[in-house]
Amino acid sequence: MAGLVTAFGSGAMTNSIPDLEQADCILVTGSNTTETHPIIGTRLLRAQRRGTKLIVVDPRRTQMARCADLHLRQRPGTDVVWLNGMARIVIEEGLTDEAFIAERTEGFEELKQAVADYTPERVEGIAGIPPEALIQAARWFGAAERAAIVYAVGITQHTSGVQHVWACANLAMLTGNVGRPGTGVNPLRGQNNVQGACDMGALPVVFPGYQSVGDSQIRETFAQIWKVHADGARRQILPTNPGLTETEMMSAAQRGRIRAMYIVGENPAVSEPDSTHVRRALDSLEFLVVQDIFLSETASLAEVVLPAASWAERDGTFTATDRRVQRIRKAVEPPGEAKPDWQIICELAGRMSARGEWSYADPSEIMAEIAVLTPIYGGVSYERLERLGYLQWPCRDFDDPGTPYLHKGQFARGLGRFHAVRYQEADELPDDEYPLLLTTGRIMFQYHTGTLSRRSPKLEQEAESCFVEVNPVDAQAKGLEADERVRICSRRGAIEARLQITDRVEPGVVFIPFHFAEAAANVLTNPTLDPTAKIPEYKVCAVGIEPLRG
Amino acid sequence: MNYHNVRTACIYCGVGCGMHLEVLDGRVVGVLPAKTHPVSEGRLCIKGWSADAFIHHPERLTRPLIRRDGVLESASWDEALERVAEGLGEVRSRHGPDAVGVLSSAKCTNEENYLLQKFTRAVLGTNNIDHCARL
Numbered sequence: 001m002a003g004l005v006t007a008f009g010s011g012a013m014t015n016s017i018p019d020l021e022q023a024d025c026i027l028v029t030g031s032n033t034t035e036t037h038p039i040i041g042t043r044l045l046r047a048q049r050r051g052t053k054l055i056v057v058d059p060r061r062t063q064m065a066r067c068a069d070l071h072l073r074q075r076p077g078t079d080v081v082w083l084n085g086m087a088r089i090v091i092e093e094g095l096t097d098e099a100f101i102a103e104r105t106e107g108f109e110e111l112k113q114a115v116a117d118y119t120p121e122r123v124e125g126i127a128g129i130p131p132e133a134l135i136q137a138a139r140w141f142g143a144a145e146r147a148a149i150v151y152a153v154g155i156t157q158h159t160s161g162v163q164h165v166w167a168c169a170n171l172a173m174l175t176g177n178v179g180r181p182g183t184g185v186n187p188l189r190g191q192n193n194v195q196g197a198c199d200m201g202a203l204p205v206v207f208p209g210y211q212s213v214g215d216s217q218i219r220e221t222f223a224q225i226w227k228v229h230a231d232g233a234r235r236q237i238l239p240t241n242p243g244l245t246e247t248e249m250m251s252a253a254q255r256g257r258i259r260a261m262y263i264v265g266e267n268p269a270v271s272e273p274d275s276t277h278v279r280r281a282l283d284s285l286e287f288l289v290v291q292d293i294f295l296s297e298t299a300s301l302a303e304v305v306l307p308a309a310s311w312a313e314r315d316g317t318f319t320a321t322d323r324r325v326q327r328i329r330k331a332v333e334p335p336g337e338a339k340p341d342w343q344i345i346c347e348l349a350g351r352m353s354a355r356g357e358w359s360y361a362d363p364s365e366i367m368a369e370i371a372v373l374t375p376i377y378g379g380v381s382y383e384r385l386e387r388l389g390y391l392q393w394p395c396r397d398f399d400d401p402g403t404p405y406l407h408k409g410q411f412a413r414g415l416g417r418f419h420a421v422r423y424q425e426a427d428e429l430p431d432d433e434y435p436l437l438l439t440t441g442r443i444m445f446q447y448h449t450g451t452l453s454r455r456s457p458k459l460e461q462e463a464e465s466c467f468v469e470v471n472p473v474d475a476q477a478k479g480l481e482a483d484e485r486v487r488i489c490s491r492r493g494a495i496e497a498r499l500q501i502t503d504r505v506e507p508g509v510v511f512i513p514f515h516f517a518e519a520a521a522n523v524l525t526n527p528t529l530d531p532t533a534k535i536p537e538y539k540v541c542a543v544g545i546e547p548l549r550g
Numbered sequence: 551m552n553y554h555n556v557r558t559a560c561i562y563c564g565v566g567c568g569m570h571l572e573v574l575d576g577r578v579v580g581v582l583p584a585k586t587h588p589v590s591e592g593r594l595c596i597k598g599w600s601a602d603a604f605i606h607h608p609e610r611l612t613r614p615l616i617r618r619d620g621v622l623e624s625a626s627w628d629e630a631l632e633r634v635a636e637g638l639g640e641v642r643s644r645h646g647p648d649a650v651g652v653l654s655s656a657k658c659t660n661e662e663n664y665l666l667q668k669f670t671r672a673v674l675g676t677n678n679i680d681h682c683a684r685l
Binding site: 332457 | 560561567568576577578589590594597602606607609610612616617631633634640641642651653656657660661662664665666667668673676678680
């Protein structure tokens with residue numbers, strides 16, 4: 001998100017899921033779309049059947065990669081290299097959209113210089129992509145009337161994740177592929193309401209609608225509507241200094257700087273990198289309260305656990321990855337004494353402070369307050385959602401039909417900005433001691449830390465235990481046999497899993513899904529963060545493998 | 551016998567497929583895809599088709615729990631909320647608001663995420679709020 005904000009002025013998916021099918025060329029990278037966003041995967045394949053060129057750039061031979069017209073297999077962590085290489089070819093071969101670059105962007109000359117030495121031969125040397133394939137991809141993408149880039153966390157979960165996103169934005173702007181249907185830079189959000197949680201300011205540096213906590217005018221507006229001026233005085237009491245991210249909070253807890261946590265519907269004991277340390281951090285807190293629908297691994301460490309209603313037991317809205325605000329509706333009563341999260345938060349706030357307004361009859365009243373304080377949600381109301389089915393932000397007032405694609409005619413920040421990005425190695429690369437490169441991800445049948453999906457018999461039947469994908473070459477070199485139990489270790493810990501010998505991964509690379517708490521891939525992963533976006537490097541770390549047989 | 555369908559959106563990934571929950575006598579008994587949804591157009595993936603599986607799961611939390619002598623035990627809402635207000639309030643007054651951290655969730659609604667950041671900023675007095683966007 002941080003990357004697209006500085007390039008375009010907005011961090012969200014530029015286009016809509018349905019309009020991606022209008023593209024003549026789609027470049028998918030860092031997204032195992034048919035497994036992790038299956039319905040988008042279906043749409044992309046449908047577009048391909050109608051003639052859209054589908055290029056997949058992924059270290060793994062995923063289902064999507066097998067279906068693609070062209071599969072480029074980069075070494076994990078080298079995305080800047082091949083993206084710069086494609087940009088260089090587009091410029092060399094005159095496939096740029098000169099009018100677009102002149103009228104709508106800045107920084108082109110710096111970019112041109114920065115990509116000049118990313119020759120196809122150099123790209124092959126670092127990323128392992130053959131020159132012919134790279135040139136073909138650049139020609140298809142550059143020549144298309146409408147070309148779209150689709151990516152997911154395979155691009156962002158690196159120490160240089162922001163550079164990867166900038167390099168994607170560069171390619172889109174070079175070819176004039178922003179601000180029209182079937183184009184754009186389209187990050188796919190992994191969870192149902194990640195987009196909404198960001199939009200609503202569940203982030204350490206912004207209020208709802210990406211309004212900076214450092215801006216005194218904005219703080220004043222929020223303080224007024226929230227009625228939090230101390231005792232009616234004019235003294236501003238909302239905090240001004242930026243807060244900590246999730247991964248930063250975990251290390252602050254280990255250092256004793258965070259002493260209490262309130263965790264709602266999250267399971268950092270499994271989802272955070274280097275999870276052994278995270279458990280220790282959570283254990284060392286003076287006070288931990290967890291609000292969830294199940295006793296998750298994190299909840300079982302808490303002082304107090306509050307039972308929440310599930311999504312079938314409450315009203316509200318989710319915002320899908322293409323900025324689409326939609327209703328969810330209460331179908332049944334919560335079990336026992338469980339309550340919707342919004343009610344629990346209001347009751348707790350009422351107990352802790354006499355300040356502010358915490359009485360809402362139902363979530364539609366909360367949305368009314370959101371609309372007042374959040375310009376991009378200014379035209380969202382339950383009445384309109386009922387009538388129209390959905391609204392895509394920005395939707396600024398009650399006459400605004402919403403926005404299917406962003407940056408039409410002009411970027412949110414005015415001019416689109418090229419960023420000259422240079423390749424930087426991943427933080428931890430294989431060596432003699434840990435000779436293999438581990439990359440992590442999701443599979444079709446499970447979801448995130450498994451709190452929900454592992455309670456479905458149907459999904460468990462399809463995928464009930466953790467596995468590690470290893471190339472036949474590496475398996476043979478180590479004398480490993482198919483389906484045997486192996487131990488995978490990194491500098492941070494070790495787990496056991498079943499061996500899958502497959503050419504889905506290249507020699508030297510192994511893959512582990514992170515859904516399984518009993519063999520949590522995040523025991524192994526590297527918590528080093530991208531310095532701007534503060535995203536951990538889940539997609540690259542060094543590991544070793546050995547058989548478990550005595 | 552009372553059977554009806556409730557239109558909602560899927561809980562799993564960020565695509566936001568449209569679905570109906572089939573409700574029979576106060577229990578969700580199944581999921582049906584929503585034909586008219588602009589993105590999913592009547593399709594669901596295997597996770598969507600299984601999205602109801604955890605709703606009535608026997609392991610659902612049904613009462614607040616408080617740790618007593620190292621063990622989590624059932625408690626009333628009143629006791630539990632009082633303990634939370636004390637626990638968070640004590641750390642805040644002894645170590646300052648920035649000693650408290652809050653994690654919100656992509657599983658929560660917009661309204662709940664909004665309230666949780668409002669609670670963090672206006673009641674606790676810190677910007678230490680985040681969720682799993684990066685994970």
